[in-house]
Amino acid sequence: MSTVSRKKAIITGGTRGIGKAIVKELASPNENGIIFSDIAFIYGSCDECAEEIIKTVGSSDANVFAFKADVSSYSDAQSIVEKAVSKLGGVDILVNNAGITRDNLLLRMSEEEFDAVIRVNLKSVFNYTKAVLKHMIQQKYGRIINIASVVGLIGNAGQANYAASKAGIIGFTKATAREVASRGITVNAVAPGFIETDMTSKLNEKQRETLLSNIPLKRLGTPEDVAKTVKFLSSNQASYITGQVIAVDGGMTM
Numbered sequence: 050m051s052t053v054s055r056k057k058a059i060i061t062g063g064t065r066g067i068g069k070a071i072v073k074e075l076a077s078p079n080e081n082g083i084i085f086s087d088i089a090f091i092y093g094s095c096d097e098c099a100e101e102i103i104k105t106v107g108s109s110d111a112n113v114f115a116f117k118a119d120v121s122s123y124s125d126a127q128s129i130v131e132k133a134v135s136k137l138g139g140v141d142i143l144v145n146n147a148g149i150t151r152d153n154l155l156l157r158m159s160e161e162e163f164d165a166v167i168r169v170n171l172k173s174v175f176n177y178t179k180a181v182l183k184h185m186i187q188q189k190y191g192r193i194i195n196i197a198s199v200v201g202l203i204g205n206a207g208q209a210n211y212a213a214s215k216a217g218i219i220g221f222t223k224a225t226a227r228e229v230a231s232r233g234i235t236v237n238a239v240a241p242g243f244i245e246t247d248m249t250s251k252l253n254e255k256q257r258e259t260l261l262s263n264i265p266l267k268r269l270g271t272p273e274d275v276a277k278t279v280k281f282l283s284s285n286q287a288s289y290i291t292g293q294v295i296a297v298d299g300g301m302t303m
């Protein structure tokens with residue numbers, strides 16, 4: 050088992066919102082003052098955002114590398130992971146975070162809207178998990194964290210494609226956790242509720258009030274709430290947790 054305190058992490062979708070917070074959190078020092086992890090993140094667009102993250106997070110002494118790719122491409126995933134592993138010197142942690150929405154009521158939902166969400170949200174998890182597994186199996190250590198959603202647990206009108214992709218991630222997480230547990234690899238999912246990001250900033254006051262009435266903790270979550278849960282699941286302290294779905298939702302789905 051790897052006992053090094055400085056880990057090596059690959060994160061998909063690192064330029065915005067939750068992914069950006071995960072990059073920052075994993076690159077920050079743990080309680081011993083040692084950088085928790087060097088990072089390679091994958092992003093779909095916004096080269097300036099990627100550069101800004103490398104500059105700000107990279108200056109904290111963590112090594113941070115960025116790769117531009119479409120996470121839904123199987124062949125890209127295999128080559129990007131090999132490049133990332135060679136830059137980082139290995140891989141201990143994978144966070145499958147990249148995701149999109151293409152909301153519509155089912156009767157209006159196009160085949161393209163359905164396929165795009167399944168490809169980016171679900172197939173990407175297969176692509177990147179498969180690519181890192183051979184390295185993790187060899188070293189008999191790994192932490193895989195998949196970002197699902199409460200919508201994958203309870204559904205949401207207008208999001209049949211998104212709910213299917215996130216429920217798919219949960220099934221994938223449990224099946225993979227069973228397959229690789231004997232190799233020292235844990236696989237868990239984090240299911241965020243409503244998090245303050247670009248997506249939720251578009252809500253009007255009434256929508257926000259209705260939302261809050263269903264959240265026992267009476268606030269939206271922050272990207273940092275999710276990132277801290279991911280960091281815990283990535284750590285040695287979470288070594289006896291696998292195949293779980295941790296909702297970070299202010300109690301919404303209890």
Ligand SMILES: NC(=O)c1ccc[n+]([C@@H]2O[C@H](COP(=O)([O-])OP(=O)(O)OC[C@H]3O[C@@H](n4cnc5c(N)ncnc54)[C@H](O)[C@@H]3O)[C@@H](O)[C@H]2O)c1
Pocket residue numbers: 061062063064065066067068091092093094118119120121146147148149169196197198199240241242243244245246247248249
């Ligand atoms: N924001 C929320 O309230 C919320 C709630 C539950 C779950 N989630 C999930 O958390 C994850 C992050 O959400 P967010 O709100 O931070 O999203 P966001 O839109 O702010 O960021 C998404 C990231 O994914 C990347 N990305 C998107 N499509 C890509 C592609 N094809 N190839 C490569 N990269 C791609 C983008 O470049 C970006 O870095 C998603 O999986 C989302 O479904 C978000």
